[in-house]
Amino acid sequence: MKVSGRSKAGKFTFECRTGERILYAGLRMGLALPYECATGTCGTCKARVREPATIKDLWPEAPGNSYLQRERGEFLMCQAHAIADCEIAVPAKMNSMPEDYIPLVSTQGTIVNSRLLTHDVMAFDIELADPIDFDAGQFVVLQVPDVEGGRAYSMVNYERATRRLEFIVKKKPDGRFSEWLFSSKADGTVAELCGPLGRAIFQPEEAKNLLCIAGGSGIAGMMSILSRGCQEDYFKDHGGTLFFGVRTLNDAFFLDELADFVSAFPDKLQVTIALSDEEVASIETPHNGSLNFATGFVHIVAAERMNRHYDDVVAYVAGPPPMVDGAIRTLILDARLPADLIRYDKFS
Numbered sequence: 103m104k105v106s107g108r109s110k111a112g113k114f115t116f117e118c119r120t121g122e123r124i125l126y127a128g129l130r131m132g133l134a135l136p137y138e139c140a141t142g143t144c145g146t147c148k149a150r151v152r153e154p155a156t157i158k159d160l161w162p163e164a165p166g167n168s169y170l171q172r173e174r175g176e177f178l179m180c181q182a183h184a185i186a187d188c189e190i191a192v193p194a195k196m197n198s199m200p201e202d203y204i205p206l207v208s209t210q211g212t213i214v215n216s217r218l219l220t221h222d223v224m225a226f227d228i229e230l231a232d233p234i235d236f237d238a239g240q241f242v243v244l245q246v247p248d249v250e251g252g253r254a255y256s257m258v259n260y261e262r263a264t265r266r267l268e269f270i271v272k273k274k275p276d277g278r279f280s281e282w283l284f285s286s287k288a289d290g291t292v293a294e295l296c297g298p299l300g301r302a303i304f305q306p307e308e309a310k311n312l313l314c315i316a317g318g319s320g321i322a323g324m325m326s327i328l329s330r331g332c333q334e335d336y337f338k339d340h341g342g343t344l345f346f347g348v349r350t351l352n353d354a355f356f357l358d359e360l361a362d363f364v365s366a367f368p369d370k371l372q373v374t375i376a377l378s379d380e381e382v383a384s385i386e387t388p389h390n391g392s393l394n395f396a397t398g399f400v401h402i403v404a405a406e407r408m409n410r411h412y413d414d415v416v417a418y419v420a421g422p423p424p425m426v427d428g429a430i431r432t433l434i435l436d437a438r439l440p441a442d443l444i445r446y447d448k449f450s
């Protein structure tokens with residue numbers, strides 16, 4: 103099916119395969135269509151279709167639909183197939199794709215090595231038939247046969263041309279994918295994958311100091327960013343400061359891996375674990391000397407510890423939406439960072 107579109111940047115056309123979401127088809131063709139979650143919640147990918155009968159809405163109950171004016175033909179590109187040639191208009195600004203953009207692919211992989219990291223965080227790997235590239239900080243949309251709809255998960259590892267992707271999932275009460283992962287034997291399941299997606303990526307050529315603020319499973323993409331930084335000796339010349347928020351020490355994970363990163367670049371890397379529901383003074387903390395611990399919400403701890411020293415910084419934020427909003431507010435008001443130096447993923 104042919105999708106003909108227009109935006110303030112001009113006209114475009116692309117082919118949409120049968121069963122392919124319009125957003126993914128446009129991104130596959132290298133168009134900088136607007137999106138954030140790619141899974142129906144944020145409303146960023148809204149567009150207007152001239153003839154509603156030319157598209158199929160895959161998830162009429164999607165939370166992102168609340169941002170739409172349906173009577174004007176508005177729809178979510180991440181939740182729609184083209185069922186005939188169609189004409190769309192994209193109201194949001196479309197910047198051009200960077201030259202080194204990694205094209206989106208749809209592929210399959212097998213879930214292996216699922217393992218508990220804490221009482222409510224599970225890690226697993228996906229083995230891919232064909233290698234793929236991604237940038238540190240990106241995510242894929244996964245779909246498994248037993249759960250309706252796709253879910254976005256950020257890669258934890260960083261490797262080019264890799265056949266293995268690592269993920270972590272925090273259990274959400276009554277969440278269908280996370281309950282499935284925790285209750286079933288997920289290993290051996292073949293998952294459909296679409297990616298890489300996401301613009302909160304580490305760009306070493308920017309040569310800036312990294313400030314990472316993660317809440318809970320938001321640490322996933324930060325691990326990928328720190329892995330790449332360490333692999334490429336980025337922290338020989340640039341600073342890296344990570345704040346990782348969890349409720350209590352029992353909810354923390356990846357502490358050994360974080361301590362290893364710090365040990366490799368002790369002068370340049372700093373990691374602080376922020377415990378929102380536990381007094382640090384009342385517990386014995388591990389990796390003293392490599393990791394710092396503080397009590398409080400992660401964005402508040404970050405603001406206190408940074409103490410208005412945000413020299414030449416690019417910031418990455420990921421985790422639950424209220425935490426991400428709080429961190430962004432801090433970065434705008436306290437650090438006075440411009441929007442293009444604040445990159446975030448809301449795990450909505």
Ligand SMILES: Cc1cc2nc3c(=O)[nH]c(=O)nc-3n(C[C@H](O)[C@H](O)[C@H](O)COP(=O)(O)OP(=O)(O)OC[C@H]3O[C@@H](n4cnc5c(N)ncnc54)[C@H](O)[C@@H]3O)c2cc1C
Nearest residue numbers: 139141251254255256270271272277278279280319322449
């Ligand atoms: C960019 C991004 C990266 C993320 N990375 C991580 C990560 O690394 N680790 C992590 O734990 N979480 C991550 N999340 C959150 C994750 O995608 C899930 O929302 C979360 O795991 C809860 O999923 P669930 O199925 O358990 O809950 P549910 O409440 O069952 O589903 C939550 C989400 O699934 C999608 N969905 C639900 N039903 C349908 C349907 N019928 N059709 C289509 N879509 C549907 C929607 O996006 C919905 O918000 C990320 C989210 C985003 C946006």
Ligand code: FES
Nearest residue numbers: 140144145166180
């Ligand atoms: S990108 Fe489509 S609703 Fe978020």
